Amino acid sequence: MTIVPHSLESRSGSFIDNMRLPVHRWFRFSAGFSAQWVESLLSEHAPLNDKVVLDPFAGSGTTLLASDVVSVRSIGVEAHPFLVKIARAKLWWWISVEEFLDAAFKVLNTAKQLLKTGQERESYPDLIMRTISLQNLSKLDALKKAWETHHDLSPSSHLVWLAITSIIRQSSFSGTAQWQYVLPKKRKKTVLDPLEAYMRQIEMMSQDMRQMQFLVNGTSKAILYHSDARSFPEVRTNSVHIVVTSPPYANNFDYADALRLEMSFWGEVRSWGELHEAVRKYLIVSSSQHASREKLILDQLLSSELLNPIKGEISEVCKRLAEERLRHGGRKHYHTMIAAYFIDMARVWRELRRVCSTPCDLYFVIGDSAPYGVYVPVHRWLKKLALSSGFDIAEYRKLRDRNVKWKNRKHRVPLQEGILHIKG
Ligand SMILES: C[S@@+](CC[C@H](N)C(=O)[O-])C[C@H]1O[C@@H](n2cnc3c(N)ncnc32)[C@H](O)[C@@H]1O
Structure with missing residues (x-):
């Protein structure tokens, strides 16, 4: 079933189009995704009156605002304190x-x-x-x-x-x-x-x-919690029907650093060093800075039962990364970053299974990665982890190729972005 127009879907991972949309454009957060794609996806699930939409990685609030536009109740969870403030402010669009x-x-x-x-x-x-x-x-x-x-x-x-x-x-x-x-x-x-x-x-x-x-008639129907996608007891069991989200990718993007200028201006951090305590340590591990600051140990991570569905494959990739690291000056902690990322995402699936009703639909915009040129099949592993958490069906649809046009790319491994559609 592809009711969402292809042109919208292929641009789902991009925030650029939002810079023309009311309210979305109030703060440019490039890690966001396309609001019109979210609206169009939600409209497929009409009637929406009794439904609840969730975005466990709410960021600057794209899913929540799109839910307001199509008049459906929505819940957001976001761990970055500064992004929570930004998204919450946008949700006041309805005041005088x-x-x-x-x-x-x-x-x-x-x-x-x-x-x-x-x-x-x-x-x-x-x-x-x-x-x-x-x-x-x-x-x-x-x-x-x-x-x-x-x-x-x-x-x-x-x-x-x-x-x-x-x-x-x-x-x-x-x-x-x-x-x-x-x-x-x-x-x-x-x-x-x-x-x-x-x-x-x-x-x-x-x-x-x-x-x-x-x-839009009335007020915002969205609630945003400053909480953690790995565990958010604020949301009731079986209360969510549709999830539309884009988690951090395992690609070394540092969400803590992304808003350092703004946080420094408001006196919320005084230096790069303070970002870890103020923000990064609360996030999914998706950057090597995070993994190295937490002093993670690979063997301990790989022994986690949460990784069981992908144990063999991930152990091999992480060991290759541990070896590769010794050949590079920066000695980046990608080996522990990847292991910790999938442990975190396994926790997210478990929590989503708890809050989602049956039936439910979950849409994850995701991208794969290749630190030090070692390919990590993110969508395949996330699919396995989702199914082992109790969801029934998982389909992945590629939307676009990545890493094909950067002049200064560090490796030539072809990457892609796509939508993982999970049903339960
Ligand atoms: C790809 S961005 C999502 C952007 C969002 N779709 C938007 O339009 O702005 C991923 C988000 O996940 C958040 N995040 C990272 N770890 C988290 C966690 N443990 N719990 C909740 N949110 C988290 C990041 O701060 C970031 O805002």
Whole structure:
């Protein structure tokens, strides 16, 4: 059954299209996926009135907002504290636009006053000092202080917080890597003035709120928990009917680092080192930094009964990675990263089996990986782990090839992205 239009499905793994969609575009999170694909997938499951949708890796909230658009109840789980704040703010799209504008202009006027009186700027972490000009930093600092003065825990305050958060990168002169990393040495051409960027953002947000309120009746039907996809007791047993998600890939992308600029600005971390305690240690192990900081031991990981369905294959791959590591200067901990990743994902399947009703449909957008050029058949192993957790059917559909066009690719192993559809 392929009712989802092919063009939408083939773009399901991409966030780019969301930058044209109301509310989704309030914060650019490149690790997100296509909202229109989610909407179209959910519409296939109509009638939706009694159904509950879950995204156990909610990120910036794409599935939850798409669920709001098609008027279905949804639940999100996200472990990154800063992403939880971003997604929660977006879910306030339904509040009074006037209230939001009022709060936004109060902050702007106070910021202008602070700039006039030349109030002293607070001290910022090194990353901020190296990536934002002093002139722009003074303006961002004034907006931050003004926000702190008026913040009253109201939904409008959260939206204003998001408006300021969204303009930090636009006001910085440093470039950003393919996904989200900030590259202090790479200069970009367009740097916006923070006060102008703030005005633009406020205008865009208020327009989007009006548009969403016109499209969707009532309030958001989404609940987002700051919790862990491996165990989220907040969600009742047998209460979920559809899961649409994209887990971290086992490809060394560091979600903790992805929002370091924004977290550093708000004083939530002062250095790269602090990211582990503040964020990374709560996430699925999907980067070598994570595996090395946790000092994981391969034999211990491989003895986990959670890996039983793939034991032989994964042991061989991890041992090859352990050997390969000795041939590379960086000595990356991919061997323990891969073992720990699949233990974590086995826990996720177990928890999903608990919360999902029978029947249920689960859609995972996933990509495979090849650290040090050693191929890891992610979709095949995730399929086996899902079936051994008690789900009945697992089908994988390839959507697109990856690693075919990067000029500086580190290996030539063909990779792909696809959708794993599980039924239970
Ligand atoms: C591929 S992204 C999902 C992006 C999301 N679809 C969106 O549109 O923004 C994977 C997400 O999983 C989150 N994550 C990692 N470990 C987690 C865990 N143990 N529990 C819940 N979320 C986790 C990451 O912080 C990241 O936001």
